[in-house]
Amino acid sequence: MNNHTTQSVTRFAPSPTGLLHIGGARTALFCWAFARKTAGRFLIRIEDTDTARSSATSETAILEALAWLGITWDDGPPPPTGYSGFGGDERNVAPFHQSRRAEIYDKYFNQLLDAGLAYPAFDTPEELDAMRAEAQAAKQTFRYTMPEGYDFAAARKRAESGERHVLRLRTPEEPITVNDEVLGEINFTTAHYDDFVIRKADGMPTYHFAVVVDDALMGVTHVLRGQEHLNNTPKHIALQQALGFDIPVYAHMPLIFNAKGAKMSKREQDQAVRVFCKDNEIVAPPEGTIDPAIFEKWLGDKKAQMETDQLQSLASALELDLPEVSVDDFRAAGYLPEVITNFIALLGWTPSKQDDGSDREKFDMDFLAKDFELSRIGKSNARFDRDKLMSFNQDAIGAMDPSEFTARYLAWCKQYAPNLLTQLGDRFDAFARMVHPRAKTFVHAAEPGAFVFIETDAIEYNEKNVKKFLLKGEPSGLETLTSGRAMLASLEEFTPEPIEAAIKAFCEANELGMGKLAQPLRIAMTGCAVSPGLGDTLSILGKETVLDRIDRCLSHHSAETA
């Protein structure tokens, strides 16, 4: 036996029917981590046996999301555009799309058929429905088993003559024990599996069959997947036994839910927008978002789901943050890939303790690749806490040096906020530097800098702040603002440091606290007493605008002092 055959192989096998769900991302991450940890291989396989729902677009989106997270694969489709250095077919196990493996499946279908371990069944969906209803009425679990006196030869003849049929596996009558690395030993009696379908009427293998054949042929040694598959496992083992395959190691991991304890789903997003519309009595879509007819129909039907991009344009027009569900959602919301992987790794898995014995929470992909252990996967489902994710993201952004933040923020804006870029022009670097210390996500980053984008004439002054910082005191804020204006007007270099220095010197010379000038200036610039650092705030506006805003503020409030 050579090293090649003893090497561990894990796989992530998405079905290309949508974006990469955050739960799927965690499964992929753990599969990746286990392969790295054990110096094995991680492979990607595309499970596109559901021809009606699968699409190339969603396959591309899923691969791109994985690559963006830094979850790269050894075997599988080529890397998405813009990535390189992973994927391929070094071990000669392709194709990686189940839709292109029909011949392979046929070979094994025939093997089972010849051995009498699989048989054609001709029941129509309606007949099956009736049988299920009957079992339900009798308060029993429906189990399909081979009819008494089943005539193999006759059935094969019917099948070969083209009669519509499926293939079912003859399952054993003995209980099956699953040895799960996470859950332990679980015994399944025959009540858990019946003669399930292994080939659909359209000739495609079912999930159960394809997964078992492909895993075996692709040398998969460790199957790490969500707990929703636990009940499928005896079926897979029955199939492996019938086919003479080795049984891989199984590890079923807990599920991830939203804050409410429900499954995270796209439906949740539709729900959020619909509730918002109803609460705010919005009966028509904002101008330039979506077709009013579509909107109306969607609003009226609680279960209706809108296309993802339509929903997003609607949400952004309503200034509503959509609950994120897919990796793409989190990416668009301005979360960092290294933060997402760090955070989801913590959902259902615990890293080793730090050297001093304290708990570890922050780590990168390299650490995960070294530290990952199946034994530290938990058993109970986890809720996804966006507050904590946000906190991690803020910490990570805060830890970047300014040039890194600027570069990454720029890259994000190019993709998700091009308007910001055109409005800012060559002031982008200064803007990025200004908002960096306050940024929780790239989406939220621009908020403290909102004053940059409004017209001076459109500034609305906060009444409370005006009273406190402009009208009261001796000298009043307005008086300080007036003398401060002259000082700023005479300033030659209008960049952050000189501005800060000049303001400081001015306050000291006049024996004033910094706030005496700073707060009135903030109100003049933004309308309220909150802004980023004064040097940044003033310099990004430019001297002319700063003086304009001071003048407007002064004239606006002079009547009140009189």
Next chain:
RNA sequence: GCCCCCAUCGUCUAGUCAGGUUAGGACGCCAGGUUUUCAUCCUGGUAACAGGGGUUCGAAUCCCCUUGGGGGUGCCA
């Protein structure tokens, strides 16, 4: 209905396998401090072993029951 899995602060979790801890950390929340505002940062606080039976000198930890949560029960994956 039937079957399977799970159960520590509001949330993620350490501790459970090899019973003995003031049940620890993180996010959140509250209070105080630093700061020209905000944010950051610092300090402190809040808050949990689902309930009931056992076993034991001793139970978060082992066993049973109840309750609660989740999953499955497809010619979806």
